[in-house]
Amino acid sequence: MDNRYGWMEEELTAIAAQSLERRLRPVEPAEQHLQEWITVEGKRLFNLSSNNYLGLAGDPRIAESAERAVRQWGSGAAASRLVVGNHALYEQLEHRLAQWKGRDQALVFANGYMANVAAISALVGRGDAVFSDRLNHASIVDGIVLSRAEHYRYRHSDMEHLEHLLQKHGEHRRKLIVTDAVFSMDGDAAPLSDLVHLRNRYGAMLMVDEAHSGGVRGQNGEGLCHELGIHQQVDVIMGTFSKAFGVYGAYLCGDDILIRYLLNKARPLIYSTGLPPVVIASILQALTIIQEEGWRRKQVKENSLWFRGQLRQRGLVTSDGDSPIIPLTVGDNETAMRFSRLLEERGISAVAIRPPTVPAGTARIRFSMMATHTREELGWAVGEIIEIANELGVDRCATDDPLVERMGHV
Ligand SMILES: *Cc1c(COP(=O)(O)O)cnc(C)c1O
Numbered sequence: 001m002d003n004r005y006g007w008m009e010e011e012l013t014a015i016a017a018q019s020l021e022r023r024l025r026p027v028e029p030a031e032q033h034l035q036e037w038i039t040v041e042g043k044r045l046f047n048l049s050s051n052n053y054l055g056l057a058g059d060p061r062i063a064e065s066a067e068r069a070v071r072q073w074g075s076g077a078a079a080s081r082l083v084v085g086n087h088a089l090y091e092q093l094e095h096r097l098a099q100w101k102g103r104d105q106a107l108v109f110a111n112g113y114m115a116n117v118a119a120i121s122a123l124v125g126r127g128d129a130v131f132s133d134r135l136n137h138a139s140i141v142d143g144i145v146l147s148r149a150e151h152y153r154y155r156h157s158d159m160e161h162l163e164h165l166l167q168k169h170g171e172h173r174r175k176l177i178v179t180d181a182v183f184s185m186d187g188d189a190a191p192l193s194d195l196v197h198l199r200n201r202y203g204a205m206l207m208v209d210e211a212h213s214g215g216v217r218g219q220n221g222e223g224l225c226h227e228l229g230i231h232q233q234v235d236v237i238m239g240t241f242s243k244a245f246g247v248y249g250a251y252l253c254g255d256d257i258l259i260r261y262l263l264n265k266a267r268p269l270i271y272s273t274g275l276p277p278v279v280i281a282s283i284l285q286a287l288t289i290i291q292e293e294g295w296r297r298k299q300v301k302e303n304s305l306w307f308r309g310q311l312r313q314r315g316l317v318t319s320d321g322d323s324p325i326i327p328l329t330v331g332d333n334e335t336a337m338r339f340s341r342l343l344e345e346r347g348i349s350a351v352a353i354r355p356p357t358v359p360a361g362t363a364r365i366r367f368s369m370m371a372t373h374t375r376e377e378l379g380w381a382v383g384e385i386i387e388i389a390n391e392l393g394v395d396r397c398a399t400d401d402p403l404v405e406r407m408g409h410v
Contacts, residue, residue: 018333019333019334025040030044033058035050035052035058036372038349044347045347045349046380047349048348048367048368048381049350049366051242051243051244051368054246055246055371056290056296057247062246062247062285062286065284065285066278066281069278069281070278074276075276075278077273077276080271080274081269082263085273085274087280089280090280093106093280093283094106094108097251097287100220100291101226101237101253102226104254104256104259105256106259107251107259107263108275108280110249110275111240111242111248112238113139114139115238115240115251116137116139116140117142117268118143119238119266120144120178120207122267123176124174125147125148127149127172129151129152129172130144130176131162131165131176131178131204132152132154132177132179133153133183136178140209149176150169150172152169156183157188157191159194162195162198166198174205176204176205177198177199177204177207178207178208179207179208180208181212181213181224181225182210182212182213182217184212185357185364186325187323188321189224189321192208192224192225192228199234200233206236207234207236207238208238209239210237210239211242212243212325213323214243215243215244215245217297220290223237225237234254236253237253241286245283248275248279249279295371297371299372300371301322303324303375305322306375306378310379311382311385316385324369326366326368327364327365327367329362331362332363333355335363336363336364336365337352339392339394340352340365348385350366350367367385
């Protein structure tokens with residue numbers, strides 16, 4: 001027997017034994033343009049799993065912009081932006097982004113993963129140091145690994161620990177502090193004003209990933225840095241178009257010099273084809289809606305506060321705040337999987353998030369809110385969640401604040 005791939009089989013068996021196996025499942029919208037309900041393997045499910053916070057992914061206005069653009073410009077950019085892929089629509093988008101974000105310039109990337117990898121690997125290298133929150137997104141971690149800089153992880157949002165590391169490792173040529181603005185699996189916000197303070201005090205650069213706060217926070221959806229009035233003091237702000245925008249792609253923004261530097265140094269930009277013009281046209285339309293329709297931000301916030309309040313009232317433990325990411329920590333992987341399966345049997349899609357996406361022992365169900373979920377739908381979902389939690393004894397195991405519990409693992 002040819003056992004050339006036996007090692008893969010072994011690894012997969014070990015993964016499955018820990019209830020950690022991942023599989024792909026085909027998903028369809030339950031009806032045209034409908035994002036709040038999806039069909040998974042023939043079953044209609046209420047969608048509490050997407051990052052489509054403002055309900056824009058199914059917006060007919062964006063679809064129309066895309067249709068017009070695809071007829072006019074075709075399906076692909078056909079080259080790297082630095083060759084002949086720099087379609088005029090790019091310039092329009094980057095100009096509008098820079099204005100919206102109150103910075104000199106913005107630069108569009110294929111997606112958030114690439115934007116993070118691009119920025120970090122361009123800004124630091126051997127002999128430099130990156131100070132990164134322990135719960136930062138995987139794309140930030142991968143960017144640090146690729147950069148070959150020293151990687152110092154500080155305890156989640158722990159400014160004392162970060163300051164200690166900055167003092168202890170002050171000898172490096174360049175220092176970069178990097179954080180998610182809103183953490184993707186917990187929904188809590190980073191102490192951005194304190195981070196700016198440490199940036200100034202220790203002569204470090206600060207990079208903030210607004211993947212989950214762009215479109216959702218700030219007066220006109222600019223993000224959390226803007227809401228706090230510190231957007232001019234962050235060296236690199238990253239945001240995606242794949243979450244609240246409901247499209248695809250990402251951007252970095254900052255000073256003129258930063259963007260000129262990235263254009264010459266960011267390998268994921270230089271060595272990869274530009275986004276199709278149809279995607280850029282869709283983003284432009286989504287940006288207009290985000291700027292004009294404040295009711296979406298208001299509604300997603302209200303839904304988030306209400307849903308959290310309901311879970312708490314019934315004795316379940318979730319993170320604080322008003323972000324649309326609402327985790328319910330259940331602890332072990334198997335319970336998380338069972339919880340998710342039982343929800344699905346009752347017509348609700350909310351995925352189990354397991355290690356290595358989150359620390360071991362903190363497997364959770366991650367509910368995400370949309371502006372376009374109705375109160376009636378959410379109320380029904382809460383009822384189902386409570387019943388399952390009681391059935392699985394989750395209310396009793398989650399008596400400790402999950403965040404405090406997790407700090408014990410650091
Ligand atoms: C989703 C996410 C990314 C990656 O963005 P994509 O556009 O999906 O590649 C980066 N950072 C954080 C914090 C994210 O949640």
